[in-house]
Amino acid sequence: MLHVSSIAEVNDLIAQRFGELSSGAEDVPLSQALGRALAADVTATEFVPNFNRSTVDGYAVIAADVFGCSESIPSLLTLAGESHMGQPLTIQLQKGQCVYVPTGAELPANADAMVMLENADDFHDGTIAIYKPAAPGANLIYRGDDVKPGQVVLPAGLRLTAADIGALAALGSTQVSVARAPRVAILSTGDELVAAGQTLQAGQIRDVNAPMLAAAVSAAGGIPDPRGILHDEQAVIQAAVDAAMDSCDMLLISGGTSVGVKDAIPAVISALGELLVHGVAAKPGKPTILGEIRGKPVFGLPGNPVAAYFMFHMLARPLLLRMQGAQTEDRHVSAPLARAVSSNHGREEFVPVALSEERVHPIASKSGLITTLAGADGFIRIPRDCEGLSRDELVEVTLFKR
Ligand SMILES: Nc1nc2c(c(=O)[nH]1)N[C@H]1C(S)=C(S)[C@@H](COP(=O)(O)OP(=O)(O)OC[C@H]3O[C@@H](n4cnc5c(N)ncnc54)[C@H](O)[C@@H]3O)O[C@H]1N2
């Protein structure tokens, strides 16, 4: 019999045992920074933009000069010059004057509004007629509107998106300090498993967990190190685990977690280190294992791919993110259930769901059926002592990242 702990208890133990683990930091060029966790706050040292800049093609004006003008009573201004893209402008706008400024070019000093070309006429005698008033600040960006020196633009722990990399480029960064990506060794165990690309014989199945977990590790900022498929033999598994621990920061090993005679993982962990947990009050995921070998975390994930996926998501992924100092919060949405779901297992249950028409559709699943998970937008959690959820009940969906 397994002595089961709740997901929360296992996470507390993980925090106690591995809370201090940090992958360290390294500098990378922006081209390699996507998805990486910032090792420190990024603080601006310059103004963005660093000059007052037009957002339209038109005339820079003093707003007071065009106040109240109209089609029938235009304001007549004197053209004092032209601003050119990428070039500084030395003109100081005087009352009654305007300057032609293309989109993105610098405004003259004293200008506080832009009038679009469509609302003006050039009389080609040095006079520009303005037919529409412009409020102060209209159609322009002031120096520092985006960023001012000293401002924290991106906080430590943020995992960089394409837009964040755009912000770093705007600040003049070419390199950024990010958490080193933890290396995660991945092993699959099972006499029935064959690697991708091989023909299946009777009774064999393809290794789903290694490619799936490798992708999940990458998505969480780690470097997957898939180390192949092992036969269900304690000595073989022990040698492979022993070798993997030298070069990884975390080990994921799937299959062989249950109580069958061939399930050797608990014995291997006890031989090489310490078995901390064997059994989690989760469905799927009951036989999940947590261990420590040479100070490093080892997750024994159930062979069933859906169970392996959920246990990675609930236990290994948050630790992997914390090792990078990264934010660990999942995104959630709340919506009513499209149909009732029963649950009476005495274990917290994870149910994959699809979201459509603002309703949550539970996907009937057994933990061995991977395609049910592939179509899911996220999952709901049914607490351990709850017998189920009714149709129309408002539920919180944890979203999978696409
Ligand atoms: N007597 C009991 N039997 C089982 C229990 C239990 O408590 N008592 N728990 C069940 C639960 S829950 C699960 S989950 C599984 C976990 O089993 P193992 O972790 O020992 O995994 P295996 O037996 O090796 O495999 C289970 C299942 O998954 C398939 N599998 C394994 N590895 C992969 C892989 N890399 N890719 C795709 N599929 C994989 C394997 O062929 C089996 O069908 O134990 C229950 N039994």
Ligand code: MOO
């Ligand atoms: O972990 Mo098992 O997949 O609960 O059935």
